Amino acid sequence: MIKIIALGGSNSKNSINKKLAVYAANQIANAEVTVVDLNELDLPMFGMDEEIANGIPDNVHKLNRLIAATDGLVISLAEHNGCYSVAFKNAYDWLSRIDGKVWQNKPMLLMGTSPGVRGAQTVLGIALAGFPRLGGNIAADFSFPSFDDNFSDQDGIVNSELKEVFDSKVELFVNSL
Numbered sequence: 001m002i003k004i005i006a007l008g009g010s011n012s013k014n015s016i017n018k019k020l021a022v023y024a025a026n027q028i029a030n031a032e033v034t035v036v037d038l039n040e041l042d043l044p045m046f047g048m049d050e051e052i053a054n055g056i057p058d059n060v061h062k063l064n065r066l067i068a069a070t071d072g073l074v075i076s077l078a079e080h081n082g083c084y085s086v087a088f089k090n091a092y093d094w095l096s097r098i099d100g101k102v103w104q105n106k107p108m109l110l111m112g113t114s115p116g117v118r119g120a121q122t123v124l125g126i127a128l129a130g131f132p133r134l135g136g137n138i139a140a141d142f143s144f145p146s147f148d149d150n151f152s153d154q155d156g157i158v159n160s161e162l163k164e165v166f167d168s169k170v171e172l173f174v175n176s177l
């Protein structure tokens with residue numbers, strides 16, 4: 001079995017990014033998928049004073065170990081005002097305090113989606129530029145626009161052109177594992 005982490009970069013209960021990440025991870029044959037829900041990490045807001053007073057939370061160490069033990073990462077980023085969601089940035093900053101190698105060179109399928117036509121392209125650009133400096137090994141990236149028009153809970157990606165591009169990105173990712 002190939003171990004895959006699926007992570008939506010959002011703390012929305014009905015996160016479209018979590019849906020896309022889980023959907024993508026489930027396309028991979030022989031994959032054991034672990035879904036990371038940022039809500040369940042229940043992290044305090046990162047700050048140097050918080051770290052000095054209480055240390056790095058156990059759940060951050062647990063997530064770091066989970067990443068160390070995985071074969072690949074499927075991440076879909078929510079875009080808030082052109083940046084990472086606060087929940088994602090918080091987890092990311094905490095993780096970076098362990099050893100600065102957040103993604104531990106694990107092959108990554110990096111995606112982003114939004115209800116709008118730009119499909120979280122701005123935050124994707126930020127991650128594409130920044131993740132490699134923190135151990136990011138991005139095998140493929142995919143921006144999925146107009147989520148509500150192009151995805152159904154029952155059938156997944158229903159736009160055939162986007163599905164073709166998505167499939168090619170998943171294939172690139174699988175080949176990198």
Ligand SMILES: Cc1cc2nc3c(=O)[nH]c(=O)nc-3n(C[C@H](O)[C@H](O)[C@H](O)COP(=O)(O)O)c2cc1C
Binds near residue numbers: 008012015077114115
């Ligand atoms: C504070 C806030 C800022 C947002 N800014 C953007 C944005 O810059 N670009 C965008 O495409 N969508 C933006 N959106 C819409 C999000 O893409 C939308 O809420 C989406 O569902 C977030 O993904 P999620 O469901 O995985 O949380 C914003 C939403 C909120 C609440």
